[in-house]
Amino acid sequence: MHAFSRFTAAGCLAALLTLSPATRPPSPEHSSTTTPDTPGAQDATTQDDQTDLSVTVYNSDIALVRDVREVRLPSGTFDLRFMDIAATVNPATVHFRSLTEPARLGVLEQNYEYDLLEPDKLLKKYVGREITLARWRQDNGTSKLEELKATLVAYNSNGPIWKIGSEIVTGLHADHYRFPELPDNLYSRPTLIWTLGNTGTTRHLVEASYLAGNLAWNADYVLTVSRENDRGDLDGWVTLKNASGTAFKKTRLQLVAGELNRVHQGLTAKREVFDRAMAAAAPESAFAQEAFSEYHLYSLGRRTSIENNQTKQISLLSGSGVAVRKVFVVEGRDFYYHNQQHPGSPLRDVVQTYYKFRNDERSNLGMPMPAGVVRVYQADSKGGVHFAGEDRINHTPKDEELSLHIGNAFDIVCERKQTDFLRTGDGTYEMAFEVTLRNHKDAPITVEVNEPIGGSWRMLNSSHRWEKTAAWAARFAVPVAANGTAVLSYRVRVRW
Numbered sequence: 001m002h003a004f005s006r007f008t009a010a011g012c013l014a015a016l017l018t019l020s021p022a023t024r025p026p027s028p029e030h031s032s033t034t035t036p037d038t039p040g041a042q043d044a045t046t047q048d049d050q051t052d053l054s055v056t057v058y059n060s061d062i063a064l065v066r067d068v069r070e071v072r073l074p075s076g077t078f079d080l081r082f083m084d085i086a087a088t089v090n091p092a093t094v095h096f097r098s099l100t101e102p103a104r105l106g107v108l109e110q111n112y113e114y115d116l117l118e119p120d121k122l123l124k125k126y127v128g129r130e131i132t133l134a135r136w137r138q139d140n141g142t143s144k145l146e147e148l149k150a151t152l153v154a155y156n157s158n159g160p161i162w163k164i165g166s167e168i169v170t171g172l173h174a175d176h177y178r179f180p181e182l183p184d185n186l187y188s189r190p191t192l193i194w195t196l197g198n199t200g201t202t203r204h205l206v207e208a209s210y211l212a213g214n215l216a217w218n219a220d221y222v223l224t225v226s227r228e229n230d231r232g233d234l235d236g237w238v239t240l241k242n243a244s245g246t247a248f249k250k251t252r253l254q255l256v257a258g259e260l261n262r263v264h265q266g267l268t269a270k271r272e273v274f275d276r277a278m279a280a281a282a283p284e285s286a287f288a289q290e291a292f293s294e295y296h297l298y299s300l301g302r303r304t305s306i307e308n309n310q311t312k313q314i315s316l317l318s319g320s321g322v323a324v325r326k327v328f329v330v331e332g333r334d335f336y337y338h339n340q341q342h343p344g345s346p347l348r349d350v351v352q353t354y355y356k357f358r359n360d361e362r363s364n365l366g367m368p369m370p371a372g373v374v375r376v377y378q379a380d381s382k383g384g385v386h387f388a389g390e391d392r393i394n395h396t397p398k399d400e401e402l403s404l405h406i407g408n409a410f411d412i413v414c415e416r417k418q419t420d421f422l423r424t425g426d427g428t429y430e431m432a433f434e435v436t437l438r439n440h441k442d443a444p445i446t447v448e449v450n451e452p453i454g455g456s457w458r459m460l461n462s463s464h465r466w467e468k469t470a471a472w473a474a475r476f477a478v479p480v481a482a483n484g485t486a487v488l489s490y491r492v493r494v495r496w
Helices: 009-014 119-125 271-279
Strands: 016-019 050-058 062-072 076-083 095-098 105-113 130-139 142-156 159-164 167-170 176-179 191-198 203-213 215-225 231-242 248-257 287-292 295-300 304-306 310-323 325-331 347-349 352-358 372-379 385-393 401-408 412-425 428-439 445-452 456-462 466-470 473-480 485-495
Touching: 050 215, 095 105, 119 142, 119 176, 215 310, 215 385, 231 248, 231 352, 287 310, 304 310, 310 352, 372 401, 412 445, 412 485, 428 445, 428 473, 445 485, 456 466, 473 485
Parallel strands: 016 176, 050 248, 215 372, 325 445
Antiparallel strands: 050 062, 062 203, 076 191, 095 203, 105 191, 130 142, 130 176, 142 159, 159 167, 215 231, 231 310, 248 295, 248 304, 287 295, 325 352, 347 412, 352 401, 372 385, 385 401, 412 428, 428 485, 445 473, 456 485, 466 473
């Protein structure tokens, strides 16, 4: 017997899994075994039997799968393996029925086999059994395959323990292992096994629906703004990610946007939502949307395939010539204005930049927009397009305004200071403020200044037009000339 080099658990996991051709039995997953009294009856069904497939994906990392297959079943009681399902299926949510004779085909028992075929698990299943260990050796410049039969006594995180003849051996290395057969309780893919009772016909159209995790979608938008900042083109995309462990071929795809109530212990959700989602039609080639319950459903009007571990993007909406406004905003501070480091010096505030537009038909939009990230691009003077910023939006119904914060203005400076504080009576004070805005752009602008004011207040005077926007806030619109300066000054009387 030749000595083998040191064996490691990692080597075991990476070893090539090989079954001896002479002893390899038919895989239980692909067995063509039929019931003797029902010629052609199936004991397993795969994607090849599918006649319809629908996937409804929610923006909470779950999806509802509806899988319809045509199968030939024996009479009486028997087991059916339902394969090619999502590895992330929640067995508690599985619903099975016959569309042909629902009263004559029923589920007596269900098992979800998730002990998938892997080298590590296969070795554990062979504890107490004999395996052939093989490795390549160099002999006078020629590679020779050496084989050694050994019984696997134990296998754990420290590696396997073998019995060879009358000796117990550890630390063996092998290039690959040969197993005489595949254990019945290992599956190369997730499988639902139903014990069914059939008192009807042998041909059935069956439907299985279930919830699966690791299927998610989100919306992404691109807003390309004109050089004049008054128009834009908006494109919306659905980004769909499938990490469920299976592919969905030629499926009807539907997406649900909204805040879905979830029970934390499982993947259960409102049945009404699922029923409506499965029943909805998709009449057009693009996404069609409809409202149901407190959600919005987006249905793709054509079939698509979603591969496992794939990120897919599908066009959701498109609007051109969208009316856009560029807005500069200064948010005031809710404490007395003083500079602790340099008393008497003004404080600087950032001038935030926003793009605003309405999601309505006049803006060539009007479809409820799912939550997502809007990325803004704008052309330069030579026609090149550059990234200008991004913002996340919430679910936005039609006819609502969207406000995108894309960053802070570079060429606009804001300085503020409190110019007066006077106690005029018991609990009554007068305060005066100045906000200086300097515009270094070659075009005039208007800056929106939002000032918090506490207590019971009254505006005594102001250099610019203002409005009371809340019990504790006032908003000013301050025009600033090109390469110019504007000073907003106001005085309020406050009582606490």
